[in-house]
Amino acid sequence: MDASDVVTTVVEIGTTAESDTKPPAQTQHPGLEIERVHSVEQVLDRVRNSDPDVLLAGGPLSEMDSPDLVRAVRLLDERLPIVVAEADQERARAARAAGADEVIASPGESGEIIASLEEVVTGDSGDPEELESERRYRELVQSSPAPINIFDKEGTILYSNQATADLLGVDSPSELSGRSIFDFIDTEYTDIAEGELAQVIAAEEAVGPTQMRIVSEDGDERYIQVSTAPGEFRGEPVGQAVVIDVTPLRETEHDLRAERQFVQDALDALDDIFFVTDFDGELRRWNAALSEVSGYSTSELDEKPLPELVSGEDESRISEAAVTALEEGTAMTEATLVSRSGRGIPLEVSFQQITDTEGNLIGVAGIGRDISDRRQRTQELKNQREQLSVLTQTNRLVRDINAELIRAKNRREIERVVCEQLAEAGPYELAWIGNFDREGERFVPRTVAGEEKGFLDTLVSGSDEYTTREPMERALRTGEVQSSSVSDPVFDRWQDAAEAYGFSTVTAIPISYQSATYGILTLYSGTSSGREALKKDVLRELGESIGAAINSTQRKQALHPSPGTELRIRITDSTEFFVRFATELNSKVTLARSTPQPDGTYSLQVSVADPERLPRVCNQFISIDTWTRFDDGDEDISVELQVTDVGLVEWLADHGSTLIGLTAYPEYCEITAATPPETDSRTFVDQLKLSFNGVDLLAKEAAVNRLGPSSWDAITNALTNRQYEALTTAYNEGYYETPRRKSGAEIADMMGISAPTFGNHLRNAHRCILEEILGSQSDTSDESVDDR
Template identity: 30%
Template sequence: MQRQGVDEDASALLDSAIDTLNDVFFLFDLDGQFLQWNERLRDVTGYSDDEIEQMVPLDFVAPEDHAAISEAIVRVIEDGRAQQEASFLTADEERIPYEFTGALLRDDDGIPVGISGIGRDITDRKRRVEALQRQTSRVETLNRINAVIREVNESLVRASTREEVEREVCSHLAGERPYRFAWIGELGYDGESVAPRTWACGRGFDDDVTPDEIDADGALALEAIETKSLCVATDVRDDAFDPETAAADHGLYSAVAVPLVYRDANYGALCLYAARSSAFDEDELAVLRELGETVGYAINAVEKRNALVSDSVVELELDVAPPGPFFLTVAAAADASLSIEGVATADDGSLTEFVAVEGADPESVVAAAREAGGDAVVVSEHDDQAILRFTPSENALASVVADLGGVLREAHADGDSGTLAIELPAVADVRAVVTALQERFPNTSVRAQREHERTNGRGVEFRDSLDEALTERQKEVLETAFLAGFFEWPRGSTAEDVAEALDVSPPTFHEHLRRSQQKLLTAYFDGVSQNGE
């Protein structure tokens, strides 16, 4: 449109041309009075021609951009041309990202008389730039986090105690952006709170701050421990943090709690805090989730390693009732007396259980095992006892206990009641082990707890050396034959019986047996020679 008073006939062609522009066109004099504009200006802003005629350039710009546009107008007058980004303000007070380009107009005598220009909507361009910036920032953050995690992984290999593992994790993570504070906690004795184990502060953060001051009740950590899933507070001011000890009071606005879990073992949670809200994106959370699994595995490995060299052990006697371990489920269904006599590793890496059956028809136990979703085969049967080979419908009980850092010494079930004897290293967190077992088998209770010195280690050393020499298949063959009574006189099972239980041919059974016997005797006689006995 053109301001009234200008020759409309002479400018009709120009009006038609500028109205076809997709961009906003404008022309105003040096006093800021609009002389000409196109329909696009009216369509975008929602102002009528009469309203535009009474407005000045700054009326179309968001207040926060007034100074920038004023400076741009001065640059046009001084330099002849200028470009400036600003928020275009509509009649509805909507802010639209625009890029304005202006040029100085002069009369025939070269005297400046006005400024003309265009305004272009750069919403899509701004979005692309912002997306690229976010992507770049995300890549930089992930690279930084991955570098830290590599350092953490290297330190975990060297760690010799659980405490050292936890200290290394917290100190490495708290020292890198965007994290400012890191701590690890475990479930408290009341089962409803989280007890801090260790923590670390980032650069420039108050070293005297403790987890209790950041989050007194450990709400986020508790949720992660209970659910064994990663929990995020995108803005702690909007979440259930203690108002008197809120993380925000210390300049921390977002948090994540990462569960430290390895199979059935729950080692608490790692909590990280950042100085801005929404600091953790999906890619970063995926990396942290993997880190939690790595730390859980490292703690489990350290505790297992320490258990092997510990001079003393803790023995737990537990009562268990349905729903319970697979062998107890089968005992209850078959109304039988079952005892786990040993375990072996199958070809797929899972554990199978050798179970002694008393007081019931072995075939009824086999049927009950299959009804429970697992499988069983009769390995041997003589007198009043039979040996069955169980393939549980879930992880074998010995595997569950091993994942918690323990060793299953005894397991007996009589109908719908059972008892377990578990051996743990003296340094183990007994309460955490019991809690983990109760999570898996709810009707589990402690009958007794005793601590005693480990027996002479020579037998352990011999077994360790034999374990290293034998393949998993050879161990399975040797143990199956032993439990089936193959080595007794008279034999409780024939070679054909054992081979059938192992689902191999008799010649294959004999081959594995011969090789395993050779390794057994070699380990024994080498040990005798070395000890001078």
């Protein structure tokens, strides 16, 4: 049957506003039998009674709009092809949604509509069965909720449904006809689309599903999944693409990935180790802390069960804790994680069973907390308790020693008390005090106490100087307490002997007061060097207390130096006060009296041979606060100086010597000083050289009983401030002169006290001076007898 023999009945509702009563018009067109009607009622009548092949709504209706018309017709005939010519885009979409098979967006003239209708309905073949098949295909495509697109070998869109139009952001599929699919495919996916197009059309092979990104007409980016199959449309090979919009799915997946990453980032931010294991202890998830602490990479942890990460002795403990958590819900234990490098990290591990959304048990989660600091604090607390016990014992011992030091009368008694107290009370087993012997290049014990005195024979018999001088030499050199273990290599020569006597540490304490050093106190103990070091501050203070006690006894003995040694020394140090003073005056200067003041300054009485420069020099010396000149008729001029810095005089007093005489000349000064009996002259001079330049020993002889300029140092230390003021005021105001220049009542009035109070202060001052002078003579005599 030829195409000309096929007649399609078309009912066209007119586009004019003619009366509904006007008879329908009939128009003949080759292959089409078109009946024009002018009212909705006529359309519905024809659909009910005439069974037309196609309904064409060719223009706007006065009774109802095209979507309502489509819905009304569909109630009568679900399969009747309906073509709607609708310029309004909103109504066009509504008509298609109501069931229109084709919507022509730009209707144009009636003839153009008829031509377009003939092409859509009849196609090329004009075969009724093919027409019916194509109608059904179109009906299926249009009713599909999935976007379906038909395109040729160039990618030109031949046909698409409303779902495709909605996806690509246009109002009607007709707007897509003739456009290229590549107008909407993101350029990043162009090559993929071209390859699949060629495969589908040329090779007639289905492809996909393939994901790609498209850009709609309004610029909205969407992600789609495309499955394309080969087909034929109007006799030409085409591609038929079924599209799924996966943008919501991708957004959901992105949100899930972001949420998972957020959780992982939160876990990685933990300082503690986090992990999840299955029933077999295999690691399923962990945070960055586990990799950082263990040193294992992600791939290495993938292959390591949890028990293999801990020490061998802890494997069973960690496994049992995990099983307990699976059975009971929670568990806790401690274990040592062994890192890849072999380092052990103590952990407190907490386990918690975990279930899925349906409540099924799937494994355990664990948190491992590094308890190194906690263990260290626990050990520190334990050590502190031990240290506190030792410190309390040592402090009690020091208090007892200090009490004995106050009662001791001389240096020998001081050293004996110290050594005996330390050796008897512990924690020391042996104590000795000694000096460094420069000739023998070794330390020689002077006072010893303890049950292991025989050990000292090992000490002093060694030939290697380092076996006999450490750590005492360091203590002497640095002035700080030194504590060493006898396992130190420097003790090789007598290490076995020390360990045989039970000694593990040796501690050397310098005995000093201000700038004077009186020897080294050495202690041997069976305790650890760590515990000994904790008492270094206490031991340093003990050494200073011993030094102060020795200095105090030597100051008292300085009034009567016999039977010590008298040294005559020359000093050319240009920075020393008396050398500078004599040099600037260009005159001999003799020190007659040196008296320390309560405010730390010194009152010096000197005689000057040539007073010509005296005012200028006294005024230019920063260390001279005030000066007073006395002309008493002698050849030399007597001057009293209030001085803030008299280094040499103070140094001699600190080292227990008595300044018997001091005469300064331009460029140098000579002193005569008496040292105590136990003071080594060479050591004394060497120490003086450490403080002053140009020191030379001129003579050395046995000391005789005589007072010198610095005797007032010891005498005035015994006076109270008020006694000293009463004595010096009385002297300066002529109370002791004959006749008296001022009476006691006048001096009392000057001091702001009563005459009886002044007399009482003066008598007490006289008594203190006599006790210091006469009492020191008795003490020295008694000491000589004891020493014999």
